[in-house]
Amino acid sequence: MMNISKTLLRRGLPQANITSNILLSTATIDDKIEIPKRIPRGPTDILRALESTVGRDPTAAHYKYHDDPYLIPLSSSGKRIFAMAQEAGRKAAHWVRQEHADLFQHREADPVIEAFVPPMVYTEESEVAVADLEKLIEMRQVVDSAVVYRVLKEKNVEVAQELEQGLLELLCYQNCEDGVSEEFVEERWFRQASKGKEFVKKTWKDGDLAEQIFTKMTPKTPESYCAIIQGMSKYRQMDRAVQLFEEAQKSNIPLNTNTYNSLIQSVNMIKENFDMRWSLLADFLTQMKNSNLKPNLGTLNAILYALSFMGNPKRAKEYVLQTLAEFKNLGIEPSLGSWYYVILTFCKERGPVSTILHDIINHLEDKEHQIRDLKDTHFFVTAMEMARHHLNDVALARRIDKLLNYGDNYNLIGDSYKESVYFRHYFALLCDNLPLEEFMNDVYFKLVPHIYVPEVGIMAEVLNQVDVNGAVEYIPKLWSDLIVFDQSHRENLVDCILNTMVNNEQLVTPELTESFAKIAWDIYSRSINEEEGRVHRLNLTGDLLGKILILLVRQKDFEKACKVMDRLDKNQQTIAGVPKIEALALFVDLCIEEKVPSRGIDCIQYCTDCGFPEANSLAVRLHKELNLDEVFLERLTKVVGDVFSTS
């Protein structure tokens, strides 16, 4: 309509025609007018919208690091230290505020920012009210709420049943101890969760406040039974949990789905062999059904978790598929955690190869996933692990990576440990299977060092591949990476890099020869200069020194080569092994070129000391090329014996 009016204006038609045209067009539009509903926006929606326009820049360090080239960490330990140092600063600030709470009483902001107010300290003598207990339960302060509760009980203040129930649930959930505060994000990120999948040991605190409240509670409500059983199952106190469960069954107290879920999860701790575990599990499910309880995602995940290490892999697999079908009929969509357990069950290390991962990825592809269960964060790591070890499939790994980077799915990577393991598997798989150039350009240079820092093993594989492919142009970059990642003292890596440099002589350009010589000298000087203090020190063997010698000689750097030779010669007792004869031969050739026969003679002396039979031919050559005079000839004869009689 507006367009029509504009075009008409441009044509310069009189006003009346325009209006009549507009009226005509309005007469033809539909009578039904659809006004779109107003979309209510939350307080952070605009920020999220802006955030969606910013992606991850792989060439920049993570946002949390200070944006100064000197202060950007490039090794994995460096990253951890820098981030934790920042967090330590925050903790120090918290401590100062706690210590000197009297200095922080000003309330400059209006409305008052609760997070900046010093936290209340609750002791035995504090004046507390029921409202305080409510607030503390809401804020998830376990220890403080326990103190406040005790004080209230001592003063015989009436605490409502609901509030007591809330307190009981809090204590059961947290096992009567405080967790890591929500403020400390870095600590959570770097917390290396222990991999105790199978039998987590019992950590429930017997006889602590939770149990006390439960026993004193009269009458025992269904909620309290549910809470205590769930708490005990979570912290693996199975005997008491089952006991309480049977008590509840006898007294006909209705429980809820989540309680049954927690019991199902611990089935493997209660019984010993597959048949008994499965029958107990089926028992729980039938009891749940008889109590008219609706199963939920937690039920599905509990069953799958129990099946993943129940024993008897073949039958477990059957049951897994049956469970999936069952819950599909109930309309419950499996979460990523469920698929994690499925992968665990099917792709066992010592079992037949299963390609279920393909089907799972087909099912999950191109969709954004939300976190619905705490175990969802394990999915991507395990999927990549299976793609590498179990299936060795690059296309599948690529698909998993694409899924990870789709929308907000990257949040499901879990913590830093899982992220590094994920990339470790991804790297290793691609390194082994892709042509080297593609691997280096698409994967290595993109992800290293800001997104992922390879471990020693992975660097070793990359160096191997470079060696096999003879792609010596990558060596200087890889060596500088080794220094940055603080891996330059690893003997296997240094060995590999030196081998690559030495063995590919015909592939190098003059610039590369020069850089190789520099690298060799760098290796040498590092091992010399880091004598005191450093924990990690590289001990150069004779072989390695020989390789360094070769590289220096190729660059015709006589001075440095002499230094290395001296070191070899003088430290014969401390250096393990001897260099190859080619190294020494090359050095002698260089001496001939430089016309320094004394050095040559010293080298030949060293050869004879090491017991090389080629020493004689070397001596002959030296004499022939340089036409030694009396003094030198005499020295040489002393070393090798009389081999010059024929010449």
Added chain:
Amino acid sequence: MSRIYLITWHLPNNIKNTFHNVRHRTLQKVSLCTSSSSSSDDDTKLQKKVEEKKKSKEALDKLNKLLLTMTEDDVSSKTKLNLAQPTNKRQKKLREKQDFKESKATPTETLVNAANNVAESIGGDVKQTQSELLMKLLNVANGDATVNTNLKDLVKGMKIDQESAQGAGLSKAQQVRQILQEQSKAPRRKGDMAKPRSKSAKSPKRDVVVEKISLFGSEPLGIFSPNQNDLTEGVVNKTWNHLYDKDLKLAVTHPPSNYFQQMILWTEQKKIWKFPIDNEQGLEEEKKVYFTDHVFLEKHLEPWCPLKGPIRHFMELVCVGLSKNPYLTVEAKKEHVLWFREYFKDKLELLQETGAIQETDLGKLHADQKQSEH
């Protein structure tokens, strides 16, 4: 907060226009009808009047409906933001270029494409069949079979040979390496051939055949019935569920990777103001109190304060002062006034001596006292 955002919401343009149109149309119709009625007979006039009334009524109904729809409930907010995404013109161009390139295929490339098509039509392991076909086709040209076994170990092994058998000239290792170089530098399609070879070489035991497992296809356990509508999950552990949800959220909360994420975190922790910014955040209680309660405080004076005299004068000044005070709540102001009442009651003797209070006023105070005693 350094910036204050003004968010005005206004009727979108098309709605305004439709309003104007509807109104215009109804007015037009009415005007047409009125103009025509004067020139026609009475009967037809009446009929037309009825008709026009109907039409205007219809138009008014439509207007009313429009207004109603606007005041209806808003759409329930979805957690996902649907944002307009720009089309990626660069990618489209690249894709067009690629298509163009592919159309100019060389004979070897057509071979590869043909092999691909055949492999796909056969089904099964596409890559495997494709590589086998290609090997058969290209080996005819090459003559000798390319290295089939574990490449890496072979090359490594040959390196060891080189060291023991010295002076062997251009050794096998170097030959193999040259071949490998050619292969790695060759166009990427030949890289496909390297893949299945190395895959089979890497894990010779495992001949991976991708067999499709139907994830949901097997027989269900048969424990639960599909009809779940009337079942519940049992008693609700409110605090437990609340804690679990918090834990879930924390599991996906990572250190912020840009400033926006940090601001989101701070907003959720209530450290910074919420968008859209309005000055009255945190003053929800005050919104419930109407402004007249703040300003018209004389009503608190009514029961007890004398109508004339120095006390009244004073109390009126107090009321004026309090009405101009934006920092106190209504209750606080009321308490101020009532405090004065108590104060004057205490100082009754002094007031009577100085004559600030008259007998008539005294009655009022006492009356109030009696009332308050009741």
